[in-house]
Amino acid sequence: MRTAEPLTVPHGPTAVDPARWPDVAAVPAASRARTAVTAAVVRHALRELPLRVRLAGGETLGQGGPLLEVRDPAAFHARIGTGGLVGFGESYMAGEWDAPDLVAALTVLAAHTADLVPAPLQRLRRLWAPRHPDEERNTPDGSRANISRHYDLSNELFALFLDDTLSYSAAVFRGFPASWDRLATAQQRKIDRLLDLADVRAGTRLLEIGTGWGELALRAAARGARVTSLTLSREQRALALERVRAAGLQDRVSIELCDYREARGEFDAVVSVEMIEAVGAEFWPAYFRVLDERLAPGGRVALQAITMPHERMLATRSTFTWIHKYVFPGGFIPSTQAIEETVRDHTRLRLARRDAFGAHYAETLRLWRERFAERAEEAGALGFDETFRRLWTFYLAYSEAGFRSGYLDVQQYLFTKENPAR
Incomplete structure (x- = not known):
């Protein structure tokens, strides 16, 4: 061409x-x-x-x-x-x-x-x-293509602005303003809080839906859990496996290139961090049914999710935006009402706890944005031209603004499954 x-x-x-x-x-x-x-x-x-x-x-x-x-x-x-x-x-x-x-x-x-x-x-x-292009529906094939377009951009690109944990979700800080040297600890605090919610300990059979670059799986395995982690990103899986091998935890962590709908087995706990935003409203019932079906009776689900007001979710449900076109094809942010109604209507799970911490995401994004700006020349050396760098700056700033305005929030959920009968 x-x-x-x-x-x-x-x-x-x-x-x-x-x-x-x-x-x-x-x-x-x-x-x-x-x-x-x-x-x-x-x-x-x-x-x-x-x-x-x-x-x-x-x-x-x-x-x-x-x-x-x-x-x-x-x-x-x-x-x-x-x-x-x-x-x-x-x-x-x-x-x-x-x-x-x-x-x-x-x-x-x-x-x-x-x-x-x-x-x-x-x-x-x-x-x-x-309108959303039909090819970006989050069918199994569509999800693979959508995830690849974002997460397979380059591990080196993400490493430019993420901390050493390579965590790409909201951290939990002890106080504001946050600083770069506190980000890795704040990310580990977020992960540990989710593992505590799910009661992950030695011997726990843990299913993670959405691997990222492996930090949660590593921390769960360090507790003695046996982790099965699912991802659709080949780039993320490759680096996560390297990290697992470097930590000597191959016997406790399995990372599979697998759609959540293909998950098999029974687990004591399920954890999923900011994965639901990539599922699509059409498939929320299927996603939560998988959490239910894979969870053993008496088990716990810890879920971290970005949310938006229900009225705005309904108003924008069919709208194709700049974020869809350039950053997260097929993505859609739920409301707390949508999550809780879907769980109630399609699963045996029960809501036990929900905590919001949107201000922490605003600070997380600020640190990522500032770090990316500092390393813009390195992004250029990786082959990401100035138009891309403006795109990425706008994406990070746009997201930060959503949390600072209150238009967006982020939740940690705990769901339980105490009774196997409906």
């Missing part, structure tokens, strides 16, 4: 490779009328926000607050008018807008997300919002 020459985005920070980033390199064609309507809607929304939005040419909108600079208003409005939130993120990747404090600006937008689109347009969301 012929490689096209990179195009330079006007006012942007870098050349965008159209072969790698076709939808970023090219501003979508939009009619004058559509762009004008979009500009009017965007201006109306921004005027009421506690933001200071400065458009190229000198116009300023907003009620004051974090600065958001729109360098190319025509492209900015054309992208939003044709792609909504996808276009908003692509406009950032293209360098058409920026913010000195990206998290602060995105936190304002996240806090007002339900009000940004006028109510009449909200009611017509199904007509204008992009």
